[in-house]
Amino acid sequence: MTNLQASRRTVLGATAAAMAFPVFATTPPTTLLRGADTVLTMAGVPLTDTDILVREGQIVAMGRALDAPGATVIDLSGHIVLPGLVDTHWHMWNTAARGLWRSAKGSFAPTMAAISPLFSPSDAAIGVELALAEAVNGGITTVHNWAHNSRSLAHVEAEIAAMLSSGVRGRFAYGYAQDTPPDRPMDLGHLATLARRPPSTLVSLGICARGPDRSETDVWRAEWAVARRLGLPISTHMASDAMAAAKGGIASLAAADGLGPDVQLVHLTAATQREMEVVARRGSPVSISPWTELEVGYGVPPIADMVAAGLTLGLSVDNMVLAGSADIFSVMRLTTDLARGIARDASVVTDEMALRWATVDGARGLGLKAIGTLAPGQRADIIAVRTDAINITPAADPFSLLTHAARPENVALVMIDGVLHKAGGHLLRVNIAQLQERAEQSIKALRARASL
Structure with a gap:
């Protein structure tokens, strides 16, 4: 039996982790996560001093003092263990443009309009790779790659290849080029070809459409029809700001049977209470990204109203151009x-609710039932957060600790489908220096070509 047990303060130390799990190594088929101080299953009450046995990517047992001959043992005393975090809407292609939300061209929209047509398939793939590395570092094990600069078949294939090579769970949302006219649909023929051969068991396919807010009626209806014929989930930005909301897109979708569990709406920052209630009744999940909704000027997201309407919520970092960091x-x-400040009510949204949105509710909103909770039979998407860091200890409540104290650097372990991606606080499957160099070269060349 391989044993990586260590003291409370040196658990999963970098040296031990590197020796047991070298970069690009495959995790052994059976792993025992031993003695976590607290396990938040997100399916019941928190557990204490609990072991989790993982075999071939699945949780097979949970309890105290489990016996697992031949398993690789990782000591998680001094940690909170929970399901991997889920990001429900992320434009990954432009990650290398981090912080480039304004330029000589103007603010966010004109700057992105100047640079987005210049992205090559390689540039887009580098953005996805960089985003996925940062996702894993911050405990995000499932992503929704909202590819809304799909300029060619090569761009699409490059982004999917980057997702597949990462080993991160997610959905690739097939989209459109940023400068596509509102009367032109995405490449529905290529979409149909891709749908006949789903990328993998870890990476699924969907579409990100402009919808009634950003495309003509015949276009979004055609895209909805093809996606539903192919059995693909749909996602669209909706009522992002007052101007978009005034177009009545939610009513248009409702009238055309365009809502439902297969149609995720993003933002709803300017939606009315009645519109949100319609969305909730029809079962469409909603993704919100409060940082970018504030930064781009959409307004203050009406989170308490969304809760009151009964919406299924998921959280998002949206994009690194605005958000800056992938910190769920x-x-x-x-x-x-x-939510608490606007409502003047500290109880309107609890810390546990927010953690549900970042885990199980986010997973359900993406139609993923095998993740988001920790229980025998679920896939082993698991993260561990150390509790001895200066910004965390002492802390009485694990939900408050995770929602109001923890940071990405406190994530000590990340497992996706039973494979270790981070241990001892170090990424195991990414050459960080090489990736950063490629990203810097990419954005430098793009900025020069765009005269930014």
Whole structure:
């Protein structure tokens, strides 16, 4: 039996982790996560001093002092263990443009309009790779790659290849080029070809459409029809700001049977209470990204109203151009505190609710039932957060700790489908220096070509 047990303060130390799990190594088929102080299953009450046995990517047992001959043992005393975090809407292609939300061309929209047509398939893939590495570092094990600069078949294939090579769970949402006219649909023929051969068991396919807010009626209806014929989930930005909401897109979707569990709506920042109630009744999940909704000027997301309407919510970092970092912990904090401040009611959104949105509710909104909770039979998407860091200890409540104190650097372990991606606080499957160099070269060349 391989044993990586260590003291409370050196658990999963970098040296031990590197020796047991070298970069690009495959995790052994059976792993025992031993003695976590707290396990938040997101399916019941928190557990204490609990072992989790993982075999061939699946949780097969949970309990105290489990016996697992031949298993690789990882000591998680001094940690909180929970399901991997889920990001429900992320434009990954432009990650290398982090912080480039304004330029000589103007603010966010004109700057992105100047640079997006210049992205090559390689540039888009580098953005996806960089985003996925940061996702894993911050405990995000499932992503919804909202590919809304799909300029060619090569761009699409490059982004999917980047997702597949990462080993991160997610959905690739097939989209359109940023400068596509509102009367032109995405490449529905190529979409149909892809749908006949789903990328993998870890990476599924959907579409991200402009919908009634950003495309003509014949276009979005054609895209909905093809996606539903192919059995693909749909996602669209909706009522992002007052101008978009005034177009009545939610009513248009409702009238055309365009809502439902297979149609995720993103933002709803300017939706009315009645519109949100319609969305909730029809079963469409909603993704919100409070940081970028504030930063781009959409307004203050009406989180308490969304809760009151009964919406199924998921959280999102949206994009690194605006958000800056892929930190779902900070998204949870902002989400809870905005709702409480606006409502002048500290109980309107609890910390546990926010953590549900970042885990099980986010997974359900993406139609993923085998993740988001920790229980025998579920896939082993698991993260561990150390509790001895200066910004965390002492902390009485694990939900408050995760939503208001934890940061990505506190994530000590990340497992996706039973494979270790981070241990001892170090990424195991990414050459960080090489990736950063490629990203810097990419954005430098793009900025030069765009005269930014």
